[in-house]
Amino acid sequence: MIKLIPAADHHHAKIGDWLESYYLFSFADYYDPANVQFGPLRVFNHDRITGQNGFPLHPHAEMEVVTVVLDGELTHKDSLSNDVTLKAGDVQRMTTGTGFSHSESNNSDKNTELLQLWFLPNKKGLAPAYEHMSLDFLDAKNKLVPLVTGQKVLENVVYLNSNSTVYYGHVGRGENIDFKTFKIRKALVYVLTGGMLVNNVEAETGDQVRLESQDIISLHGSAEATFILVDVPAAEVNY
Template sequence: MIKLINASERHEARVGDWLQSAYLFSFADYYDPSNVQFGPLRVFNDDIVSSHSGFPLHPHADMEIVTILLDGEMTHKDSLGNESRLAAGEVQRITAGTGVTHSITNESDKEAHLLQLWFLPNKRGLAPSYEQMKVDFPDTKNKLVPLVTGQKVLEDVLFMNSNSTVYHATLGQGENIDFRTFKIRRSLIYVLDGSLVINSIEADRHDQIRLDDQEVVSIHATSAASLILVDVPALEVNY
């Protein structure tokens, strides 16, 4: 099965004058029982955070939280004692586990653009932990580059406690990528920019393609494009 979800179908939300979000799944005041999660992928938010604002200190538990900073910069602080700055092209993973509190704020003079993805962990009660990694997005041209994975440990890839992988890619016009998968897995592609044809389905900026029961996901760029691909198990036991 292949399902196209147009950009206009995302749930748009504003929080005060500091946050503009698009929710791909049920989140906060948006609830659709038919759109709660995709395998263990529970949250996928596309956020614009105004300058000198952000998410104040708040708690999480039993969740794998991935943040991909596309533009601007954010400052992270948590109850584990971590304090760091995320710049554009950096990726962060938090294992909330038994419980962690953190804040992520934009202390700069320009707005920041980030993606937040939350995964249900494959084991509960884990020790909280934190990782951060720099990714040179321009170097990902015409290939899928894993950013965070729980399928196997690779160099220069953040680890998460979910049998899932998040990839980033940029493609030049006319370029192609084939992602080989299995019918027991599912794929979600979110178009960040440009236009793609994915297994014969056309998708434009901020569209989603959700794919089930596929062995190959064929991606063709009809214009210069960038994307996030999330590969998840069709079923994953969450203890």
């Protein structure tokens, strides 16, 4: 199965003049019973936060929350006493487990662009935890860069309590990348910029392609493109 979801079909949310978001799955005031999750991937939001604004302290539980900063900066504070400022190219993971509170704010004068993905964990009742790394993935050329994973075959990436992996990718015009997978897994490709063919399905900026029962995901640059690829199990046995 290969399903293209155009950018125009994503839910567009705007809160005041400080937050603009695109929801790839049901979230907040948007609910579609046919679009709740994809394997353990429960939330995928593309956010833009204006300067001197952000999310106040709020709680979560039983979720793996991944934040990928694409542009600008983001200051994170939490109930574990972490106080860090993330820059473009940084990735963080929050294990909210039995209970975790955090705030995320843009304390600069320019806009911040980020992705936030939530995964149902592969084990309930985990102790709250936090990790972030500077991965400098934005300079990648014609390759996939793993950002966060629970698959032990990958190193030097942020850890995730899910048998899933999030990649940032770049493919040049006319170039190809083949991602080997298994028919028991699923993948979601979200185009950040440009245009590309995903197993011969044309996708442009803001489009997503969901794939199931594939052995290989072929990524071809119809134009220079950047994208996110999320590789997930069809079912996470412990959630």
